[in-house]
Amino acid sequence: MQSALSYVSGASEEPLLGQTIGQALDLAARRWSDRPALISPSHGVAWTWREFRARVGELAAGLLKLGLRRGERIGVWSLNRPEWALTQFAAAEAGLVFVTINPAYRLHELEYALKKVGCAALVVATRFKTSDFIGLLNSLAPELARCEPGALKAAKLPDLRIVVQIGERAPGTLGFEAVAKLGGDAERAALAALRDEIQFDDAANVQFTSGTTGSPKGVTLTHHNILNNGYFVGRAMRLTPEDRICIPVPLYHCFGMVMGNLAAVTLGAAMVYPGEGFDPLATLKTVESERCTALYGVPTMFIAELDHPEFDRFDLSSLRTGIMAGAPCPIAVMRRVLDRMHMRDVTIAYGMTETSPVSFQSSTEDSIERRVATIGRVHPHVEVKIVDKLGRIVRRGEPGELCTRGYSVMLGYWGEEQKTREALDAAGWMHTGDLATVDAEGYGNIVGRIKDMVIRGGENVYPREVEEFLYKHPKIQDVQVFGVADDRYGEELCAWVRVRAGERLTAEEVRAFCRDQIAHNKIPRYVEFVEEFPMTVTGKVQKYLMRNAVEERLGLRRAETA
Numbered sequence: 114m115q116s117a118l119s120y121v122s123g124a125s126e127e128p129l130l131g132q133t134i135g136q137a138l139d140l141a142a143r144r145w146s147d148r149p150a151l152i153s154p155s156h157g158v159a160w161t162w163r164e165f166r167a168r169v170g171e172l173a174a175g176l177l178k179l180g181l182r183r184g185e186r187i188g189v190w191s192l193n194r195p196e197w198a199l200t201q202f203a204a205a206e207a208g209l210v211f212v213t214i215n216p217a218y219r220l221h222e223l224e225y226a227l228k229k230v231g232c233a234a235l236v237v238a239t240r241f242k243t244s245d246f247i248g249l250l251n252s253l254a255p256e257l258a259r260c261e262p263g264a265l266k267a268a269k270l271p272d273l274r275i276v277v278q279i280g281e282r283a284p285g286t287l288g289f290e291a292v293a294k295l296g297g298d299a300e301r302a303a304l305a306a307l308r309d310e311i312q313f314d315d316a317a318n319v320q321f322t323s324g325t326t327g328s329p330k331g332v333t334l335t336h337h338n339i340l341n342n343g344y345f346v347g348r349a350m351r352l353t354p355e356d357r358i359c360i361p362v363p364l365y366h367c368f369g370m371v372m373g374n375l376a377a378v379t380l381g382a383a384m385v386y387p388g389e390g391f392d393p394l395a396t397l398k399t400v401e402s403e404r405c406t407a408l409y410g411v412p413t414m415f416i417a418e419l420d421h422p423e424f425d426r427f428d429l430s431s432l433r434t435g436i437m438a439g440a441p442c443p444i445a446v447m448r449r450v451l452d453r454m455h456m457r458d459v460t461i462a463y464g465m466t467e468t469s470p471v472s473f474q475s476s477t478e479d480s481i482e483r484r485v486a487t488i489g490r491v492h493p494h495v496e497v498k499i500v501d502k503l504g505r506i507v508r509r510g511e512p513g514e515l516c517t518r519g520y521s522v523m524l525g526y527w528g529e530e531q532k533t534r535e536a537l538d539a540a541g542w543m544h545t546g547d548l549a550t551v552d553a554e555g556y557g558n559i560v561g562r563i564k565d566m567v568i569r570g571g572e573n574v575y576p577r578e579v580e581e582f583l584y585k586h587p588k589i590q591d592v593q594v595f596g597v598a599d600d601r602y603g604e605e606l607c608a609w610v611r612v613r614a615g616e617r618l619t620a621e622e623v624r625a626f627c628r629d630q631i632a633h634n635k636i637p638r639y640v641e642f643v644e645e646f647p648m649t650v651t652g653k654v655q656k657y658l659m660r661n662a663v664e665e666r667l668g669l670r671r672a673e674t675a
């Protein structure tokens with residue numbers, strides 16, 4: 114019987130998988146050996162599951178040969194490339210914790226992330242467009258250029274010993290291809306032993322999310338967390354080995370590496386990478402040329418594809434399903450995805466990194482109305498409750514904070530017991546900071562956010578982190594950062610700055626101060642100078658008033674969303 118209260122639990126006849134990621138890959142290679150696993154046209158890659166598995170095994174053996182041991186952390190700092198996926202699976206097989214680093218990170222953030230989890234190894238790309246990964250790494254660790262490959266000793270990164278470079282090979286680094294040739298019989302035997310030793314409850318992955326405290330936190334996820342979430346996300350779309358998933362979303366986030374790569378490995382679908390960074394034209398081209406059946410994206414990506422001047426030129430009739438997620442999903446955009454992209458089985462998903470990520474997803478059987486206007490129903494084996502400020506479950510239809518419990522909830526934030534306890538309560542509930550409703554039939558809607566977060570083009574930005582960075586500017590007395598509505602990106606960042614007495618500052622100077630130090634999506638699009646901030650009588654700044662003022666003045670409107 115349905116409860117009158119906003120508590121839902123995902124009943125399912127399909128059991129959870131009790132495997133490690135390495136075991137899942139073994140199984141995939143046996144079941145679907147000659148079916149396509151990974152296709153990346155811009156890298157000339159089209160590997161079957163058997164080939165993919167063999168390459169992963171070689172890389173894992175090479176990592177052991179370099180002296181990496183179970184439980185150590187290996188980072189990856191690269192855009193979407195085949196080597197990224199190889200590293201993801203090889204790390205899992207070698208029992209290492211795979212640390213995914215946002216390719217948009219700049220010096221300040223990279224140093225923090227690598228140090229926080231004590232990465233012993235880093236797999237790094239050379240460069241892409243304006244991102245000079247290896248150049249930035251060298252400026253953080255100038256010792257790299259002079260060290261013996263694999264024996265780095267850098268003052269700022271004391272734990273980092275090994276740098277593996279994709280593509281080229283700069284001084285002090287090991288070449289990616291060369292590492293895959295290092296392993297011998299001893300390493301292969303060690304891998305075979307590890308297969309039984311590694312437990313599915315072991316930490317497999319750390320991903321960084323920021324927070325109200327300013328510095329990013331390392332969300333620690335197990336094999337069990339992410340493998341199962343990938344599996345049930347794929348099942349919601351009814352993926353089979355006949356499917357080919359076009360993955361333009363970043364791999365460093367759960368959307369790419371879990372909902373993409375791990376859905377593929379558990380259901381035998383192919384992972385198709387349309388390019389390193391998101392490009393609407395390359396995505397449309399790849400869907401057509403590779404006859405993709407599923408397409409993923411945050412709302413901003415679908416908008417860019419649908420609005421592309423050459424959109425009509427492409428035959429997208431192979432598409433059947435896919436996922437829009439990561440930010441509030443505009444109903445109007447969902448309708449266009451259904452009609453113009455032929456994605457009749459498209460789903461919306463809702464979740465957060467701390468819950469592996471998905472908690473709600475629409476099903477291919479939901480009515481169109483439900484599918485465009487809600488986030489669907491609770492995921493299999495997951496529980497959700499909606500609570501008021503006192504922690505009491507609210508009645509169906511009433512808004513409150515969404516809390517998630519179940520197999521998908523993270524182990525915790527790496528090395529941050531206190532922050533873990535603030536997010537995860539004693540009964541195991543993850544408090545998401547999102548405001549939601551659940552209706553009588555269990556369909557959810559995201560109606561707002563309690564947490565002070567901006568989502569720009571699907572990427573989360575915590576104003577506090579940007580404010581803390583801007584406080585370092587000698588001419589800035591005080592600053593407030595907040596989100597304002599944007600048609601394309603959902604939200605854009607706006608900063609209100611109070612300049613120190615007697616100083617002069619321009620918006621361009623503020624933005625130049627951020628360049629190369631923090632990720633470009635954290636650099637405010639609007640910088641305005643003010644004398645004071647709106648405050649409550651108790652002295653608390655009122656960001657919503659600042660947001661309203663800017664939106665009204667610039668004529669910015671929020672879209673109706675699921």
Ligand code: AMP
Pocket residue numbers: 322437438439440441442461462463464465466467470488545546547559562568573675
């Ligand atoms: P992340 O941890 O980067 O996956 O970001 C998670 C946050 O993105 C959630 O807490 C929500 O605020 C937001 N989010 C994700 N999916 C949706 C969605 N379908 N609708 C609205 N907000 C979403």
